[in-house]
Amino acid sequence: MTKKAHPTPMLDQLESGPWPSFVTGLKRLAETKDMMVDLLGQLEHSYTTRMGYWKGGTASVIGYGGGVIPRFSEIASRFPASAEFHTLRIMPAPGMHYDTGTLRRFCDIWEQYGSGLIALHGQSGDVMLQGCTTDNVQPAFDAFNEMGFDMGGAGPSVRTSMSCVGHARCEHSCYDEGRAHRAVLNNFTDDLHRPALPYKFKFKFSVCANDCMNSIQRSDMAVIGTWRDAIQVNQTEVGNYVKAHGRDYVIDNVVSRCPTHCLKLNRDDTLSIDNRNCVRCMHCINVMTKALSPGKDRGVTVLVGGKRTLKIGDLLGTVVIPFMKLDSDADYERLVALARNIIDFWAENGLEHERCGEMIDRIGLGNFLEGLGLDIDPAMLNHPRTNPFVRTDDWDEEAQRWRQRAAGAG
Amino acid sequence: MTKKAHPTPMLDQLESGPWPSFVTGLKRLAETKDMMVDLLGQLEHSYTTRMGYWKGGTASVIGYGGGVIPRFSEIASRFPASAEFHTLRIMPAPGMHYDTGTLRRFCDIWEQYGSGLIALHGQSGDVMLQGCTTDNVQPAFDAFNEMGFDMGGAGPSVRTSMSCVGHARCEHSCYDEGRAHRAVLNNFTDDLHRPALPYKFKFKFSVCANDCMNSIQRSDMAVIGTWRDAIQVNQTEVGNYVKAHGRDYVIDNVVSRCPTHCLKLNRDDTLSIDNRNCVRCMHCINVMTKALSPGKDRGVTVLVGGKRTLKIGDLLGTVVIPFMKLDSDADYERLVALARNIIDFWAENGLEHERCGEMIDRIGLGNFLEGLGLDIDPAMLNHPRTNPFVRTDDWDEEAQRWRQRAAGAG
Amino acid sequence: MSNTPRMPIESGVPDHFQYMHPTLRRNYGRWAWHDRPRPGILHHVAESGDEVWTVRAGTQRQMDVHTIRKLCDIADEFGEGYVRFTIRSNIEFMVSSPDKAERLVGKLEAEGFPVGGTGNSVSMISHTQGWLHCDIPGTDASGVVKALMDELHDDYIREDMPNRVRLTTSCCQINCGGQGDIAINIQHTKPPKINHDLVANVCERPSVVARCPVAAIRPAMVNGRPSLEVDEKKCICCGACFPPCPPMQINDPEHSKIAIWVGGKNSNARSKPSFHKLVAAGIPNNPPRWPEAAAVVKNILKVYKQDARDWERMGEWVERIGWPRFFELTGLPFTKFHIDNWRGARHSLNASTHIRF
Amino acid sequence: MSNTPRMPIESGVPDHFQYMHPTLRRNYGRWAWHDRPRPGILHHVAESGDEVWTVRAGTQRQMDVHTIRKLCDIADEFGEGYVRFTIRSNIEFMVSSPDKAERLVGKLEAEGFPVGGTGNSVSMISHTQGWLHCDIPGTDASGVVKALMDELHDDYIREDMPNRVRLTTSCCQINCGGQGDIAINIQHTKPPKINHDLVANVCERPSVVARCPVAAIRPAMVNGRPSLEVDEKKCICCGACFPPCPPMQINDPEHSKIAIWVGGKNSNARSKPSFHKLVAAGIPNNPPRWPEAAAVVKNILKVYKQDARDWERMGEWVERIGWPRFFELTGLPFTKFHIDNWRGARHSLNASTHIRF
Numbered sequence A, B: 001m002t003k004k005a006h007p008t009p010m011l012d013q014l015e016s017g018p019w020p021s022f023v024t025g026l027k028r029l030a031e032t033k034d035m036m037v038d039l040l041g042q043l044e045h046s047y048t049t050r051m052g053y054w055k056g057g058t059a060s061v062i063g064y065g066g067g068v069i070p071r072f073s074e075i076a077s078r079f080p081a082s083a084e085f086h087t088l089r090i091m092p093a094p095g096m097h098y099d100t101g102t103l104r105r106f107c108d109i110w111e112q113y114g115s116g117l118i119a120l121h122g123q124s125g126d127v128m129l130q131g132c133t134t135d136n137v138q139p140a141f142d143a144f145n146e147m148g149f150d151m152g153g154a155g156p157s158v159r160t161s162m163s164c165v166g167h168a169r170c171e172h173s174c175y176d177e178g179r180a181h182r183a184v185l186n187n188f189t190d191d192l193h194r195p196a197l198p199y200k201f202k203f204k205f206s207v208c209a210n211d212c213m214n215s216i217q218r219s220d221m222a223v224i225g226t227w228r229d230a231i232q233v234n235q236t237e238v239g240n241y242v243k244a245h246g247r248d249y250v251i252d253n254v255v256s257r258c259p260t261h262c263l264k265l266n267r268d269d270t271l272s273i274d275n276r277n278c279v280r281c282m283h284c285i286n287v288m289t290k291a292l293s294p295g296k297d298r299g300v301t302v303l304v305g306g307k308r309t310l311k312i313g314d315l316l317g318t319v320v321i322p323f324m325k326l327d328s329d330a331d332y333e334r335l336v337a338l339a340r341n342i343i344d345f346w347a348e349n350g351l352e353h354e355r356c357g358e359m360i361d362r363i364g365l366g367n368f369l370e371g372l373g374l375d376i377d378p379a380m381l382n383h384p385r386t387n388p389f390v391r392t393d394d395w396d397e398e399a400q401r402w403r404q405r406a407a408g409a410g
Numbered sequence C, D: 001m002s003n004t005p006r007m008p009i010e011s012g013v014p015d016h017f018q019y020m021h022p023t024l025r026r027n028y029g030r031w032a033w034h035d036r037p038r039p040g041i042l043h044h045v046a047e048s049g050d051e052v053w054t055v056r057a058g059t060q061r062q063m064d065v066h067t068i069r070k071l072c073d074i075a076d077e078f079g080e081g082y083v084r085f086t087i088r089s090n091i092e093f094m095v096s097s098p099d100k101a102e103r104l105v106g107k108l109e110a111e112g113f114p115v116g117g118t119g120n121s122v123s124m125i126s127h128t129q130g131w132l133h134c135d136i137p138g139t140d141a142s143g144v145v146k147a148l149m150d151e152l153h154d155d156y157i158r159e160d161m162p163n164r165v166r167l168t169t170s171c172c173q174i175n176c177g178g179q180g181d182i183a184i185n186i187q188h189t190k191p192p193k194i195n196h197d198l199v200a201n202v203c204e205r206p207s208v209v210a211r212c213p214v215a216a217i218r219p220a221m222v223n224g225r226p227s228l229e230v231d232e233k234k235c236i237c238c239g240a241c242f243p244p245c246p247p248m249q250i251n252d253p254e255h256s257k258i259a260i261w262v263g264g265k266n267s268n269a270r271s272k273p274s275f276h277k278l279v280a281a282g283i284p285n286n287p288p289r290w291p292e293a294a295a296v297v298k299n300i301l302k303v304y305k306q307d308a309r310d311w312e313r314m315g316e317w318v319e320r321i322g323w324p325r326f327f328e329l330t331g332l333p334f335t336k337f338h339i340d341n342w343r344g345a346r347h348s349l350n351a352s353t354h355i356r357f
């Protein structure tokens, strides 16, 4: 038996229509929770006045600095039961896999301590437990923590990460997302739980260049699967595909759409690939899933610096490691070391509230790479500089370095 | 009988080899001119010390402020005869056409008053009469002026212009370069001869998109020929071309090279063109000169803001008029008015030593167009903005303006 | 009950195998190929020959426990007790046979969960917080998403777009929703109204000043108390000053409008990733159903569907036909606001004679 | 002899018809097509059926009157008394018959004027002033051009490049020579050495300060007199401060080096115009024949000729094979200096996984 519902004529209009209605869900919760009665009241008020009424504050759990998003109502006098409406961020497993038992347990805990409203998932990949009083934050967290789940990131810290379904269910996958995701993130739990960086830092793991995790755009460090050798071709399946769809379809949709024109459909319905010019874009493999697959010599490309709009404009990550293997323990340690190295450099050189990408834009990629001791590579560029505004007096030393590397490689 | 030649062991090495030698030319002049004896001496000294030894100063003709590039030697004590070595810039006719009589007259005058060294032509398109004493600048100019030639530009002024061979000898030409060049330049003789602008301003006239005058890169206002209707196709000649070169050659070199993929070589060896998507790049016409030509409804695209490197980096001109006709007297007046309008706006809003393109980069193309009262057009962009950093509170008025124009056009 | 506080077990990201469908676990890293028997169903085949059918369904993302339990009931009764969620808050049920998958589809639809979001569909919109929870929103997120997905339901359950379409929303210019084929974002149109009485107490003035992209903010004394001043000529109404200083009221029921962006792309397939571009702004922020924004989105989708070729993403299609044609076909007005004037704007200008007539 | 000074006749640009070959005048604006019977000869046919053959020959540009007169003699005796010059200082003789053209070719070659520069040749290098006349040059122009054209003579008289190749030189970073398929430009490598005794007399200090792209110059008192100071950490050695203030000695016999740039394109054919990109620097400024610079240029041309396809301009070829391959094929070292760090540098970075291995 809860307090009387506020009239919500506007929200009510969002109960109709074919898409599942969050309003209906909120109302169902309101049947047993005063907090949700007033939450609905405040939300309706926002709809009418077209203004938000939450403000920040502080709420956290013992031992951690972040992970809770505190919300206090600016109109608590009118909606006292939802005066506090904090969110806990909990990190799911890589790929967001669940058995129903786990989800049911989430529900039970959150019904006990919170509003009963759960977002699956936030844009950074957290389970978002939305709507908690300050007092219940600790017990709620403890219960999830006992289940084997840990707090996600918030504030100027390493953030919760995301990895695609990858190895678990995708034939395009070029490395083990679960292992990479956990190896990296679980080496940064301290930086994740105790915000002390210039700003947020996000990792994302897409296991091929389709980048289902939007990692280039939305993460400070994107780890993307790729391969070095030739695309694997099953010519029989190519033939079947051509039979099924016709040569014209294959030419218009596969051959002609290759960005570097390295595909040729031969007269005998086999496919030739100029792998030297293939830029591993995935398109042909995407279209002919049975006939083509990534090569056998797989690994990752690492890009750094993606973020959204404020304050210098949107940034995409750019290549800092064209290719590295990700098989052996040593490989995974190298990946973690790289991440550590990048975060340390940024922590030292980044200004307050300056993302890693903004710092790179300010100091230049060259200096960033030099600072990290990473080898430069023309694959990191669309093209070399078009302006002479650079001081080149130690050209010869730099040229020598390249020649030595080239010799070493050769 | 002239003074004894200085030893020029370094320059002497530039007399051998298949390319015509300027050194041999200089020496020939030195046989009769002390000025050139010492000029060779100073030049040899530059070659040995790898330094230049000219400084600026003042030299001009009565009635004009610019057009002469004054040069005084910093080492006149050692090379007194070339202590003054000024250059006069004289504007040739559009397309740089000459009868031999005119060139011979140039030689006679310059032999009389100057060093006898003439550069045909400077990178801005001037006849450069190089090597003149301060005293002889006036009589030399007077003689050229009497011939019907006028002084070129120098300093912060409208500069000498260039137009391609165009109508005179090129089947690609889409407007009358001679008329446009003279209509515009001869309306700015005052701004050309009496430097009073923030910086230099250059016009260039390329009569098709091949831009043989480098106008996009090297001029503040580029006038480039184009067409609005369909490419003219002579299918018989297409057939002949295909017969001569083979279908594969045509597909690889014409069809596949169309930037917007609007060409199709039909089974019957005729060519279909999707003119709606043709971006008038000229390539197919360049390859099949007999079979294809620009459409009949010709005119010009105008781009503004090209310049070289200092101080913000190289700039290319960008589109401010996607298309305008250039046939009637009124059309030519419109072109002149546009030029006047642009120069006036820049003269008012440009900073000292700021080129028009640098100003546009500083204030934004939108403000520039608004200041000129020019209609905006999506053809002026590669793509709309990717950032939200703009104040849009009068969106509705702007949208209305567009709708009215669209309605008007329709 | 002891009084020593419980310290967290800093376990980090949990092992995913423990929650993973057995077939997925068994064939981890050994999948051979996939196809889509029908919209909403993915069929993956492993090198071992094992097969798995995945049924994808839409959710409201902000779910009440009852909805989640209902999904669990469905998973237990019609599925095999294992699910996963996608980056777009769709739920995926993994099962071992096509008919199980079919039955799942029936049940999900019966329970009001649309099945689709696969292949060349319009998938669920990436969704942010808005009025429900955020402290700085210009609009709602859940409501915008619900209203739009109602309109786009048919495009979600079908696969008849030229390529996948990925929509995003953002309730402020911070853009938590990210880049999308179509993005529906708040665009403020007036400088912040400053509540001078509060600035002194709640704002660290230097850091607020530092947030402004155009250095339009300067410290000032206002009726005797330290406050801030905004140069309204410079201000680009981005709202960056608001999070660190709530008295810089950027949100406005009237002047916080909606802008629509087109052509964002994250994948590296064919073309490189690209940012979305502004196509429409000044759209009223009109709860509960934002009909004006929905109309613009549906119109763009209609034109894309008609004019684009197979596999062309929204931005790739516009690249091919050119932006002038985009504005022509959609009938959207082109304004001076579309012309970039931010740093590096010159890269967005047409420095060529390549023009379609 | 009167004493009233003669005022100029402000006649502006003269009418071109008076100097134009009659066939060109007659068919002005009515040309139908052209072909190239052989390198160095263009054959244009008018709608009227009139034909004209054009023979193109190289000159040193900086010509003594004797050379010009010789060319006039040739034009009168073997041609038809009309010539024109191209933007690249080649001279063109127009004649009315193919055999006249052939005889002209013979005579020109006999007199030491190479015939060519047409079609897919390496044409004459666009040429600036240098030590011969400019007040700020880091090197010579005429000498560099002569030395290079001697080396490239065969590529000038043949048409066996994939497409035309247009070279430019610039004797300082101002770049009067402009963009080119290959550009050979001075690149200073040390900040200016300031002659403090002179600054006060010859320089307007504020305008010098204003010229610096990186605000590295500040006014200062040096041994009691007003002068300027350069922050050598900031200075990018561009030389912009030198023209307005000659005491800012940027030129240095040792440290003014030569840089080579590739991929500039002005035409709109196929691809849009593009800027040239830095490929090599630190090359000694080595008169009289600049062998090190010539070697780099010839090597690039060799690789381009071998690897590019018909109609691919230098930059278009590199776009197709990718920059990593360019450095691999030419063997040129890739350094941190190739990575742009100027405004908008991010546009030059690879924000994708598109990589060739």
Ligand code: SRM
Binding pocket: A069, A071, A087, A089, A121, A122, A123, A124, A125, A126, A127, A128, A152, A160, A200, A202, A217, A218, A219, A306, A307, A308, A309, A310, A311, A355, C127, C128, C129, C133, C134, C135, C136, C174, C175, C176, C177, C178, C243
């Ligand atoms: C909850 C969430 C939206 C959602 O409903 O899914 C969210 C909500 C907020 N974001 Fe976000 N962001 C969320 C994912 C993102 C993403 C997407 C991503 O991570 O892939 C981005 C774009 C990527 C990026 O990091 O740039 C994102 C870019 C931002 C930014 C801009 C950061 C920047 O460098 O430009 C801010 C502002 C800031 O941090 O100062 C921000 C700030 C915020 C704040 C904390 C607003 C604030 O400053 O007070 C929001 C709290 C809302 C609330 O009350 O819970 N949020 N935010 C997402 C996190 C849920 C989760 O943990 O899973």
Ligand code: SRM
Binding pocket: B069, B071, B087, B089, B121, B122, B123, B124, B125, B126, B127, B128, B152, B160, B200, B202, B217, B218, B219, B306, B307, B308, B309, B310, B311, B355, D127, D128, D129, D133, D134, D135, D136, D174, D175, D176, D177, D178, D243
């Ligand atoms: C003579 C010439 C080179 C040549 O040998 O052909 C030349 C020579 C000079 N140029 Fe130039 N420029 C010449 C064409 C160009 C071009 C090419 C063009 O016009 O198409 C450009 C690039 C296009 C442009 O305008 O940006 C050019 C861009 C410059 C600049 C850079 C302007 C800028 O905005 O970045 C300067 C520096 C300045 O003006 O402050 C400059 C300055 C100079 C000065 C006046 C050096 C100085 O500041 O004292 C040089 C005088 C040399 C001399 O002693 O005669 N010159 N200059 C060309 C003019 C000859 C003629 O009148 O026909």
Ligand code: SRM
Binding pocket: A095, A163, A164, A165, A166, A169, A170, A171, A172, A210, A211, A212, A213, A214, A286, A287, C034, C036, C042, C085, C086, C087, C088, C089, C090, C117, C118, C119, C123, C124, C163, C164, C166, C179, C180, C181, C264, C265, C266, C267, C268, C269, C311, C313
């Ligand atoms: C489940 C999910 C990954 C996850 O762990 O969550 C996923 C799964 C698959 N993606 Fe994805 N993608 C998923 C989000 C994305 C995203 C991110 C996003 O939606 O914001 C992208 C980037 C979109 C963009 O560029 O903005 C993405 C770009 C792709 C592409 C490239 C499409 C293209 O041509 O640009 C492919 C290739 C294809 O579809 O052929 C792909 C292909 C696939 C395949 C076919 C991979 C496979 O073989 O299993 C999976 C089924 C796709 C389908 O729906 O038909 N996936 N995929 C995500 C489902 C989102 C959803 O519920 O709608």
Ligand code: SRM
Binding pocket: B095, B163, B164, B165, B166, B169, B170, B171, B172, B210, B211, B212, B213, B214, B286, B287, D034, D036, D042, D085, D086, D087, D088, D089, D090, D117, D118, D119, D120, D123, D124, D163, D164, D166, D179, D180, D181, D264, D265, D266, D267, D268, D269, D311, D313
């Ligand atoms: C004479 C001249 C114009 C003038 O009035 O001076 C000229 C004349 C012609 N040009 Fe040009 N171009 C001339 C400089 C240029 C330039 C500017 C330059 O050299 O710096 C360009 C831009 C180069 C660049 O992009 O950097 C230029 C880009 C073209 C193109 C486009 C080539 C391409 O594919 O990018 C064509 C089309 C073609 O060749 O098929 C062209 C075509 C032509 C044609 C065939 C036009 C015609 O039908 O008559 C003329 C003979 C070309 C030939 O040499 O075979 N012309 N042409 C110039 C001769 C320069 C020289 O002596 O070498």
Ligand code: SF4
Binding pocket: A164, A165, A166, A167, A170, A171, A172, A173, A174, A206, A207, A208, A209, A210, A211, A212, A213
């Ligand atoms: S990113 Fe690649 S590997 Fe990961 S799910 Fe998408 S397609 Fe599969």
Ligand code: SF4
Binding pocket: A257, A258, A259, A260, A261, A262, A263, A273, A277, A278, A279, A280, A281, A282, A283, A284, A285, C270
């Ligand atoms: S992966 Fe992309 S680049 Fe490579 S061959 Fe296939 S389509 Fe071409």
Ligand code: SF4
Binding pocket: B164, B165, B166, B167, B170, B171, B172, B173, B174, B206, B207, B208, B209, B210, B211, B212, B213
């Ligand atoms: S620009 Fe065009 S019209 Fe002018 S000469 Fe070159 S090809 Fe001919």
Ligand code: SF4
Binding pocket: B257, B258, B259, B260, B261, B262, B263, B273, B277, B278, B279, B280, B281, B282, B283, B284, B285, D270
């Ligand atoms: S002119 Fe250029 S764009 Fe137009 S059809 Fe020919 S090749 Fe294509």
Ligand code: SF4
Binding pocket: C128, C129, C130, C134, C135, C136, C137, C138, C170, C171, C172, C173, C174, C175, C176, C177
């Ligand atoms: S987009 Fe803005 S308003 Fe919406 S959740 Fe993110 S920060 Fe809050």
Ligand code: SF4
Binding pocket: C191, C192, C211, C212, C213, C214, C215, C216, C217, C230, C234, C235, C236, C237, C238, C239, C240, C241, C242, C250
């Ligand atoms: S809204 Fe943006 S631009 Fe305006 S004052 Fe605030 S931060 Fe500066």
Ligand code: SF4
Binding pocket: D128, D129, D130, D134, D135, D136, D137, D138, D170, D171, D172, D173, D174, D175, D176, D177
């Ligand atoms: S490039 Fe520099 S040095 Fe050479 S002529 Fe031009 S201004 Fe003088």
Ligand code: SF4
Binding pocket: D191, D192, D211, D212, D213, D214, D215, D216, D217, D230, D234, D235, D236, D237, D238, D239, D240, D241, D242, D250
């Ligand atoms: S050389 Fe260039 S960067 Fe250095 S001080 Fe002079 S103007 Fe500034």
